[in-house]
Amino acid sequence: MNYPNNLKKTYQNPLTYKNRGMDLENELNESNSYYLEINRALIYKKPTPIGVADVSYSPKGKVINKGFFKEPSTLDYNGLYRGKYIEYEAKVTENRTSFPLANIHKHQIEHVKKVLEHQGIVFLIIKINDIVYLLKGNDFIDFLKTNKRKSIPYAFIKEKGYMIKYSYNPILNYLDIVDQIYFEEEV
Amino acid sequence: MNYPNNLKKTYQNPLTYKNRGMDLENELNESNSYYLEINRALIYKKPTPIGVADVSYSPKGKVINKGFFKEPSTLDYNGLYRGKYIEYEAKVTENRTSFPLANIHKHQIEHVKKVLEHQGIVFLIIKINDIVYLLKGNDFIDFLKTNKRKSIPYAFIKEKGYMIKYSYNPILNYLDIVDQIYFEEEV
Numbered sequence: 001m002n003y004p005n006n007l008k009k010t011y012q013n014p015l016t017y018k019n020r021g022m023d024l025e026n027e028l029n030e031s032n033s034y035y036l037e038i039n040r041a042l043i044y045k046k047p048t049p050i051g052v053a054d055v056s057y058s059p060k061g062k063v064i065n066k067g068f069f070k071e072p073s074t075l076d077y078n079g080l081y082r083g084k085y086i087e088y089e090a091k092v093t094e095n096r097t098s099f100p101l102a103n104i105h106k107h108q109i110e111h112v113k114k115v116l117e118h119q120g121i122v123f124l125i126i127k128i129n130d131i132v133y134l135l136k137g138n139d140f141i142d143f144l145k146t147n148k149r150k151s152i153p154y155a156f157i158k159e160k161g162y163m164i165k166y167s168y169n170p171i172l173n174y175l176d177i178v179d180q181i182y183f184e185e186e187v
Numbered sequence: 188m189n190y191p192n193n194l195k196k197t198y199q200n201p202l203t204y205k206n207r208g209m210d211l212e213n214e215l216n217e218s219n220s221y222y223l224e225i226n227r228a229l230i231y232k233k234p235t236p237i238g239v240a241d242v243s244y245s246p247k248g249k250v251i252n253k254g255f256f257k258e259p260s261t262l263d264y265n266g267l268y269r270g271k272y273i274e275y276e277a278k279v280t281e282n283r284t285s286f287p288l289a290n291i292h293k294h295q296i297e298h299v300k301k302v303l304e305h306q307g308i309v310f311l312i313i314k315i316n317d318i319v320y321l322l323k324g325n326d327f328i329d330f331l332k333t334n335k336r337k338s339i340p341y342a343f344i345k346e347k348g349y350m351i352k353y354s355y356n357p358i359l360n361y362l363d364i365v366d367q368i369y370f371e372e373e374v
């Protein structure tokens with residue numbers, strides 16, 4: 001795992017300190033396990049697609065001797081929440097001023113548009129400057145339509161995104177934000 | 188690929204003949220690609236979960252030198268159709284009189300119950316005696332509740348299931364059946 005060089009700057013924040021050893025993916029996996037446990041939502045990380053080039057058979061089952069990671073055409077997480085389809089991608093950037101769009105594949109952008117069109121809930125979870133934001137799929141697509149930039153400025157994320165606070169359990173209670181913005185509820 | 192020994196018996200049926208070289212998974216993958224192309228539904232096969240035990244780095248990217256297949260806790264296919272969450276598992280049996288329940292893991296059965304509870308569309312697609320059936324998740328769970336058998340009799344599948352016919356494109360037009368049974372439409 002790589003820690004940014006500027007980590008010491010945030011070392012005094014107890015929450016940041018507590019979570020610095022756990023990356024965003026683990027934080028979301030743990031939050032989703034918690035949601036599953038309390039039966040609030042069924043959301044899973046999709047396995048990374050693997051191309052298997054060589055397998056052999058052992059007494060314990062098939063073993064992959066050569067494989068490679070393939071580029072995903074959908075987003076990392078999907079599932080079912082309050083009777084609705086939900087899908088999102090989670091990304092961390094060490095960049096302090098903007099979120100580089102190179103983090104999201106072209107196929108994934110097309111997929112976000114399609115999920116919106118088919119009335120699913122779709123968003124990005126972006127960790128930037130040690131803060132986690134939920135950026136709605138339509139705000140993301142709107143940005144792409146009106147900008148030729150290769151990154152989303154932090155100011156845009158702060159303005160349009162919703163901050164997801166760290167808590168004890170779930171670590172990232174992003175479904176409270178989803179309730180608020182997609183089910184129009186006060187939390 | 189393994190062909191059943193009794194294949195010659197069905198050799199004269201042109202549709203069976205046409206499709207015998209393609210297994211159910213490929214038939215569904217092609218049907219889903221077609222649905223995606225005509226923008227009818229967004230349904231993907233989840234990658235098989237892989238445990239990666241050893242990787243190395245090549246100029247072309249990360250290479251897996253040792254990996255193994257993990258047991259899935261959800262179903263094979265999921266996605267979004269007409270604003271609803273949809274999920275299913277596809278299985279072929281060479282058994283002519285029943286569908287062995289060993290084909291479905293315990294975690295997957297629990298998952299089917301949860302998807303029903305959270306108001307998703309969930310079902311099994313079972314190919315038995317060269318016929319493809321859609322068996323609704325609640326009929327499957329009802330069977331398990333009222334039976335101690337280790338397999339579902341073919342008679343039950345014929346009675347409760349919905350036959351999915353082979354066609355040119357999509358090869359298996361199962362969404363017409365989904366329309367009929369989940370959206371109460373005449374097709």
